[in-house]
Amino acid sequence: MKWLPKPIDLGITSVLGMLLGICMSLYENELYTYLMYWLSIITIFGILGIIGLRGYEQRNEHMYKMMRYVMGLVGIISVFTAIGYVHTDRVITHYFEDRPFYYGADGAYYVQLTSNPQPTVTLDGIMTMVDADVEGMDIDKNGATEHVPAKGSIRIYVPGEPPIHMGDRYVIRGTVKGFTYYEQSGSLSMKTRYINDGLQGNLYQGTIEGPYTVEKTLGTWITDTGYALGAYLDRVHHWVAQQFEENLEPSIASLGASLVLGGQYAMLPETMVKLFSETGLIHILSVSGSHIALLFLIISIVLQRLHLRKGVEFSITCALILLYCTIVGWSPPVLRSAIMGLLSGYVVMHGGTYRALHALLLSALCLLLWKPLFAVDISFVLSFGSTLGIIGLYPYVYRLFPPNPISKGVALCISAQVLIFPIELYYFHILSFLSILSNLIVGPLLDMAIIAGLFLAILNLVFTFTLGWSLLGFILKASMSLLFAIRNLGLLWSPPMPLWLVVVWYLGVSYIYWLLALKEPIRVAWNRMASIALLVVGMLPLGLSYVKPMVQVVPIAISSGPAFMVCKTGFYREAYLYIDAKNGDISPRAMKQCIDALHHRGFSRWNGVFVEGYQKGYTHVDTLEHLYSKGQAGKELTLDWLSVQLHTKAGYEIIVTGHRKFHFHPRKEGEKVQEIVYNTKRETNTIYGLTASNQLLHYQERGAMHFIVWNTLHSQFDVEEGVYIVGSDENNVVTL
Template identity: 25%
Template sequence: MAKRPLLYAVLAFLLGHISIIFQDIALWLLLTFALIIVLIIAGLRQACSRKLACLLLVLFMLGSVQRYTVDYYNTTALPLQLDQADAEASGIITSEVEIDGNMVRFTFQAKELFFPRQDLPIHESETFAVQLTLQEQSELEQASTWRRGLNIALQGTITIPAEANNKGMFDYRQYLQRKGIHWLWKSKGSSSLQIMDSNWHYSSLLHQIDLLRKRMAAPLDQLYNEVESGYLKGLILGIREDLDPEQFRSFSTLGLTHILAISGLHVAVFMYIVTTVLKWMRCSKEQIISLLMLAIPCYVAITGASPSVLRAGMMAMLGLLAARAGRLKDGLHIIAIVAALLVLWKPYLLHDVSFQLSFVVTLGLIVGVPAVQRLLPQTTRWKWLIDLFSVTVVAQIISFPLSIYYFNQFHLLSLAANFFLVPFISMIVMPLSSISLLIGHISLAAAKPISSIVHWCNELTFVIVEMLSKVNQLYTIWATPSIYWILLWYGIWFYLFTRWRRIDRKPELSNSSDRSVTEPIDGYDELSIIYPQQQKSWLQANKPTWICLLLAGLLLVYGYAPQMLDRNATISFLDVGQGDASLIRTPTGKMLLIDGGGTIQFGQQEEWKQRRDPFEVGKKVLLPLLMKRGVHQLDAVIISHLDSDHIGGLIEIIKMIPVKEIWWNGSYKQSSEAEQLFQLIMEKGIVLRTPIIGEQINIDRYTTVDVLWPLQQLPSAIYEAEKQNEQSLVFMLTVYKTTLLYTGDVGSSTEESIINEHRMRVEEARATPLPPIDIMKAAHHGSRYSTDYSWLSFVQPRTTVISAGRNNVYGHPHPDVLGRLSQYQSLVWRTDLQGEVQFIVDPKGSYYVKWN
């Protein structure tokens, strides 16, 4: 500790911040006690003086106090009882104005607010996330004039942002709160925004930087096609708004998105280009350092000042200052200073994924690369290749835990993709495209030859990325690991890196004349006969290394399948809005997905209203949720019927997650969703199964499915049914001794038919009486025309789950249904109120419920 007191001081300060994040006093006491124990041990080993130990404790407390104070004052000035209210306000636009189809988004800092219905004027400042929906195409032109720093008056409705409705999902409310935003502002039409007389605001300066970025990027639109232009804007200037969503997904699959986030790589390339130009202009070393210190802040500002580029820019500036002062540069001290400054400036940056990855990977490279290089052959001929390999391997090891924590995926070809593509893009594509951009500002014709080379390079990059990302056999899905798993992973590798750095690599002797006079002749030591030494095997000599690598391997196994020893069953009724989706994990780990939700659309949307990456339940909700829970494959997808609110999300699921077989009612419906779904099923070669009434299907030795509706026998061909509700697949699932009933969207008339059919089969001894149902999914989202008295008398559900969207236009669930369920004393859970509802069934058949 005495060698790097600044590093440990910053770590203690950050640890104090982290100890308060979860607002758990027990965790804070535990971390405080752990720090004291570590300092006592370090003091006993004379690795830490008393003064340093006291300083570290004080900094830990200061970090805790700062974070507590920031959280305490991060509140809204408005009464939360408003919940949803019409409002009028005047203030400043404080962010870039993003126009996506008919949706306009920006951040609005209100200085004065007025609530007409409550007659409640408020003069305190409040920041809102604005979502303004344009009503006519002609309004696009007006919206394009809105900018950061503009003084406006705004009318609309304020609401509290939504929380995470499914366990472990992205919490939009918390995300906004960490930006100091506690309310959404929703407006309709450009007429709801009026431009007022402008007063100078610091946002006006930021607007000029926004304009400069767009002007700098303008030649790319003329030199390259739309896809390449969006890609190069992200690569050179950090502008990601025009990046093609599918292209970004391919890069993300291979772990290459860091190329598109301006970071240390981009700053290094920028500094290299500037330095080369200045050397060509015969500038001195001192002049180059001075000009770089002026150029780097400009580059950081122009590229958007994201956490990763801020970190890289500040580290570069500190490194240049150290070089000018002639002092020895210590990378660990520099990164510690930068981290402390950024957290002091913006404490909530600690939660930013880009911030975490940037600092953790940089720290890992500083510590790990020299260690890995000591394990590799020492040769000058291939030094560049060894260095590249070391950097790539260490970056993969260090970024892996955070990657699976936030993105829940890892492609086994990621290492190869980073090894070959990162140098290709950073050394060839980025410099050439930057040159073409600069020349393009002078003459587009002169830039064309270079842009042609870049175009060929881009085509090659896109082909390789798409080809590698589609090797689905090497694409793996990882459940979100615990914080303890991540800490243990980093602890193991930090120990290994520290151990490997101490390896003494002796230089190879080139000839016999260089040998020491004390070396035995011909490598034979005659004294070894008198004093024999026990030779250790290579495995024994490296025992700690192999133990750590074995532990890392076991961590990987556990991280990939954390529930492999869990013999409880989990039934999750997911919140997918106005739709149905249920995920079942059986006691042996088999995964069943029942329906997949979907976004209901009314009519064909006009082209100008369409968004670049529109909200889709499968892509935005269902797929991330399944990935976070480590669903590597689905043993069965059960489709109750083909309405869009039951199958819309399945298309994205089937694209990304292997599916063994699909059960459905044997019919077909003329719709775009059904057509896409069946086409994808055929492309993937997935088995289609049509269960019939009375069929019992064993999922595993603890789980069975009994089919109750709709087909009595297998049809000779797929039949068409436009009205799908009454054709819903109805079945009872039994896991251990707990029974669940899935009813699709059947109405009361079909419920009667199911009752009559089952009673007839019982009388004919072809079926056993239906047992009381422990958990029933209410039919048709709680429609008044379902879940009738006769049905409730027949199934006698102890618990009922109603899947419906918040404030849905259908009025689901209907009060009549809630009244009937109340009369039958069935405990009701609703996804529109409780979010995801989860039932855990133990091997004894008992179950308990958790909700979000």
């Protein structure tokens, strides 16, 4: 078939078609996020780019031949667009139409655990989080207990760390509720991840009443056997982590275990996670492609020394890689790197030529056909985007630098970040070159620590190599010291790229790729100037915030009560935070949401913090004031754009003035607030505020058109999709 595209073009167009269909379905189902808009932009760029590039390459061919090839590309894109749209729409529709009847019902749930339990830190202490399939429940009816069949996947939190394992069946008492979506600008939305995983509810602080059994059939035997294998590998996971706890100092034991096993964020100190995030090495704390690549390298070196047949060598490699991936968990980056690695081994075994781009496209297509909402999973995007940048850009970016080993490292870091830079800026808020330094200096040390940690843990099966563990501890401490030194060089917090600037960024990337890869003759000086110009484009969001004065209100999504940040950009920049803490100290998640809001708008500190109902001993509120504020603002403040007054009984009254006015109206003593949530996805000029219901008419008479009163969860305002805090999507920054 002469019209059929070449294999590489077939892979590119099929993936682009899937992504386009997924974006269309997300838009149709009103699952709007910045990530979805970004994905739409790069998909359109990719489609126009591949069609334009192939047309340009065949410009000397007969017009009919060129058009036939281009139409073949368009046909493949259309087919996979339809597949992506239908598949994604089916997943979303099935999730929302299959709502469990037991939402909000208190009872005894019969569940089978389907994931390995993970300890996590909450405001109520350490809890164990685990996913489970509901197989039935007991409800009270007319004074008697009745067992009814039920189904669905839920997430369960039980206090402490009970000895439970994947595949176990337990009766757990509690109440299943919809997930709480903490959606705000600059923060990750978990909604699409829950849909992708099929998780339909949340049972918090469940009480385990005991195990139960079911009738054994062939289906349950196969399922239970698979879960038993998973539970056994989880015990191996815990055994490896225990080796680090027993042989390293407590301050670095959790870091060593996280490097080797990944996913230990809850057990790491907040300052350590923050340090890795700010220096661009956060990816190394979760198992990613670099871990799998290192493991492939170790296995291949060892097996080559044994001089085994290629088939035997490949089989052993596959078994060990699959075993390791199962122990650490099948996250999207692990799936991607495992598929690519196994394809590489298979091709080499049969004497073929391995092409990394083909393997990347095949792994992306397989994962999207399996779970289409991986396309808007941040780990999937970062893993595939950085790998695509390395494969497609690294050889050309390296030409911009003098030929030496340091240039190779710098070119590799830049190539990995170019395609995903707008997303990194939106979700991580850092505009800095520190990640290049940390990856060049500390990255190799941590790679050594991963290899040494895995080797020493396995060696502990025979004997404990004390000197080796001491050396590993020294490497980890040295890495931490270097990261602190790099971090102290300074960070720039930047606002995100608006979507129009994202388009400009990728136009610039396309132009530079054309200069480096396609244009002849190569003009190195001009190419360097164009690359520097692209870096300037990346710094534009921060620069614009200094030259464009704006007054903004940023509602913050926390469950303890109303919270928001008010800020003024321009040459004289100011930011203030308000938190309602009348119900107690805020949670670690709420503290992180406040810090994310601060950095997302390009500020490093607030000028002041106003706390309603503060009491001594509020640890997380104190952290915000001491580490992220220039000083307590006091009880009252009067500026040309901001007025803060503290009423004795009612609390704070805050008025922010721009071209419009934001009025945070305090409650009168004994007055209850009627909490109202409006869907604002297609509305503009929304005024955010917390007010009593009898004040709505007052504001309407003043010309206000739309209101949204964010729910504080005090009355457990449940809606069918879950409980929304602050609006209905993440685009909730109000410019006055």
